[in-house]
Amino acid sequence: MALLTLDEAKRQLDIESAAHDVELQLYVDSLTAVIESYVGPVEGREVTELAQAHGGVVCLLSTPVVAVTSLTPALSEGIAYTPDLLQVDGPSGVVRLLSGGYLCGGPWTVTYTAGRGAVPPTIKLAALILLQHLWRTQNGAARGGGPTDDYSVTEPIPGFGYAVPNRVLQLLEPYKRGPGIG
Numbered sequence: 001m002a003l004l005t006l007d008e009a010k011r012q013l014d015i016e017s018a019a020h021d022v023e024l025q026l027y028v029d030s031l032t033a034v035i036e037s038y039v040g041p042v043e044g045r046e047v048t049e050l051a052q053a054h055g056g057v058v059c060l061l062s063t064p065v066v067a068v069t070s071l072t073p074a075l076s077e078g079i080a081y082t083p084d085l086l087q088v089d090g091p092s093g094v095v096r097l098l099s100g101g102y103l104c105g106g107p108w109t110v111t112y113t114a115g116r117g118a119v120p121p122t123i124k125l126a127a128l129i130l131l132q133h134l135w136r137t138q139n140g141a142a143r144g145g146g147p148t149d150d151y152s153v154t155e156p157i158p159g160f161g162y163a164v165p166n167r168v169l170q171l172l173e174p175y176k177r178g179p180g181i182g
Helices: 006-013 021-039 121-139 166-175
Strands: 045-051 057-059 065-073 086-089 094-097 108-114
Touching: 006 021, 006 121, 021 121, 021 166, 065 086, 065 094, 121 166
Parallel strands: none
Antiparallel strands: 045 108, 057 094, 065 108, 086 094
C-alpha cells in the first residue's frame, strides 16, 4: 500500500506526459517518510521489537498497531503468547492479556503489524498537497505545479523546517503521534 501512486501524483499536478515520471516517482516515494514521521506508520509493515512489561502490559513503539503476531520471551524460558490470548489497543500500542493476568519482566520479542488498514482520506489529501508544494518549490507552477495559492511556510516547524506547509500539518493533526516513551 502506498500513500500515492504515480498516476495520482500526475493528476494532482496536471501532468499528462511521461517526461517527468522518473523525477516525479522520487517525490512520490519520499512522501511516506515525511508523513509517517508526523503520524506514525501509514503503510502496513511488520515490526519486531524487544519490549519490557510494565504494570502488567507491554507498550509497543510503532503505533498504530493493526495486530500482534507473537509475544515470546526473548532471553529465557517462559510462556509464549499467541494473538488469541492478547488484547491490543491499536492507537496506543498497549498489549495486555485477555485473561486479565499480568505480563511481567522481559525482554519480550514482539512481532506485529504497524500501520493502518487503509490510508485515511485526510492523510491522502495531505500527501497530495505536500507533493504539490514540494514539486512547486523545485519546478514552479509552469511545470505542473498548479495554481499559485498559499504554499508559503512562514515559520519553520520543529523537525520539518520549511518543507511542510501548515495546511498539511493541520490535515495531519487528528492523526498526530503522541509523545514518545522516554
